Amino acid sequence: MQTTDVDNLFQAxxxxxxxxxxxxxxERTKDIGGPIDLKSKIISLVVRGQDVWTAxxxxxxxxxxxx
Numbered sequence: 405m406q407t408t409d410v411d412n413l414f415q416a417x418x419x420x421x422x423x424x425x426x427x428x429x430x431e432r433t434k435d436i437g438g439p440i441d442l443k444s445k446i447i448s449l450v451v452r453g454q455d456v457w458t459a460x461x462x463x464x465x466x467x468x469x470x471x
Contacts, residue, residue: 440468 407413410423444462451457456468 442466 440456442458442460444460444464446458447461448459449456454470456470458466458468460466
């Protein structure tokens with residue numbers, strides 16, 4: 405049986421502390437720079453002026469205004 409759940413795997417204390425530090429940093433920096441929240445994985449991205457066009461893996465094309 406294989407698992408990707410790290411709670412079921414042996415981990416060194418340094419690995420646990422590193423994972424906690426990465427999680428804390430991600431929480432602290434999640435809003436820095438005005439990130440754009442998208443619903444699925446981006447396949448293609450085109451910037452035209454102040455607009456961004458994205459083709460997403462959910463078979464959706466979006467136009468996002470950067471203003």
